[in-house]
Amino acid sequence: MTTIAIGLLVPLLGTMLGAAFVFLMKDEMSPRLQKSLLGFASGVMVAASVWSLLIPAMEMEESKGAWSVLPAAVGFLAGIGFLLLLDELTPHLHIGTDTPEGPRSHLSRTAMLALAVTIHNLPEGMAVGVVFAGAEGGVGGLSLASALAVSIGIAIQNIPEGAIISMPMRAAGNSKWRSFIIGSLSGAVEPIGGLAVILLASLMMPALPYLLAFAAGAMFYVVVEELIPEASEGKHSNLSTIGFAIGFVLMMVLDVVMG
Numbered sequence: 001m002t003t004i005a006i007g008l009l010v011p012l013l014g015t016m017l018g019a020a021f022v023f024l025m026k027d028e029m030s031p032r033l034q035k036s037l038l039g040f041a042s043g044v045m046v047a048a049s050v051w052s053l054l055i056p057a058m059e060m061e062e063s064k065g066a067w068s069v070l071p072a073a074v075g076f077l078a079g080i081g082f083l084l085l086l087d088e089l090t091p092h093l094h095i096g097t098d099t100p101e102g103p104r105s106h107l108s109r110t111a112m113l114a115l116a117v118t119i120h121n122l123p124e125g126m127a128v129g130v131v132f133a134g135a136e137g138g139v140g141g142l143s144l145a146s147a148l149a150v151s152i153g154i155a156i157q158n159i160p161e162g163a164i165i166s167m168p169m170r171a172a173g174n175s176k177w178r179s180f181i182i183g184s185l186s187g188a189v190e191p192i193g194g195l196a197v198i199l200l201a202s203l204m205m206p207a208l209p210y211l212l213a214f215a216a217g218a219m220f221y222v223v224v225e226e227l228i229p230e231a232s233e234g235k236h237s238n239l240s241t242i243g244f245a246i247g248f249v250l251m252m253v254l255d256v257v258m259g
Contacts, residue, residue: 003144004132004198007151008191009237014155015121015187022170022179029167038231039240043158043247045124045219045227051078051255052131052150053216056142057209071209078210081216083123087225092116095166116167117186120226123128123218124154125193130211132194133201153232153251158187214256 054072061068091105093112100112107115131150135140166183170176197215201208231240 001150004136006139007128007132007148008125008194010148011124011154011190012159012184012187014158015190016163017188018159018164018181019166019183021163022166022176022183023164025167029163031049032237032239033235035231035234035240036165037078037164038227039243040134041096041157041161041243042223042227042240043244044153045247046244046250047251047255048127048150048153049219050215051252052146053127053212053219055213056131056134057216060209060212065119066211067142072213072216074126075210075213076217076220079123081217083119083218083221086119086122087213090115090119092119096147101193109111112189118189118255120222121161121189122193123222124158125190125213126197127215127219128190129155129194129197130201130208130215133198134208134212136198137201137205146255149254152258153254154190156250157247158190162187175183 004157008096011111054076057072057075058068061071064070088102089108091100091102091112093100101116105112128147128151131142131147132144135144135147162183165186166179169179169182173184197211204211231243
């Protein structure tokens with residue numbers, strides 16, 4: 001139980017560490033650095049989705065032969081659809097833009113920024129939670145070590161994400177402490193989402209392959225909808241591609257070595 005608690009909290013600590021960059025950096029984050037970090041985060045999330053979620057989901061159903069891919073396909077599409085629906089129904093504002101998305105509302109700019117970050121981070125918490133649920137349930141191919149690898153990988157990619165959130169907050173005129181707190185709280189939804197998935201999976205263990213793929217679909221949605229487009233904005237650069245490659249390989253190595 002202690003291992004699970006640590007695994008759920010480690011990604012939040014990564015976000016807090018990244019948000020603390022606001023105390024170390026005087027100026028707004030450079031576009032080149034931001035592109036690199038967004039690419040890195042994308043690579044980690046894609047690798048975690050494939051190696052730690054989609055492949056185990058299919059391995060759990062391998063006795064069904066060609067039909068073993070069905071839960072992974074259905075769960076993946078459901079995860080994409082869920083995030084798409086959440087994106088459409090939630091008023092939110094992405095950092096670096098002035099045009100809110102979702103239904104019209106009278107929420108403050110800070111509240112809509114917080115909602116955008118919540119939508120972004122929820123899939124990561126779900127991914128950590130469902131892998132720990134699989135490890136606890138004795139699912140083949142998933143162990144507490146591999147679950148910790150996912151947690152550590154998400155935490156590593158949360159470091160640049162925390163900085164990407166807190167630095168623009170500071171540049172917008174907020175104090176360093178306020179920027180740090182907002183950046184840190186952006187990761188609070190992850191342990192909450194992870195715990196919710198663990199509790200759900202304990203009641204619906206036969207649905208675990210679907211839940212694994214669901215978390216993968218949700219993470220892919222964030223990568224395709226937000227991270228890659230943001231990394232491609234402005235002057236063309238290969239830095240995001242290099243960052244993606246490094247993030248993907250790092251997460252893949254973590255999963256194989258610790259799994």
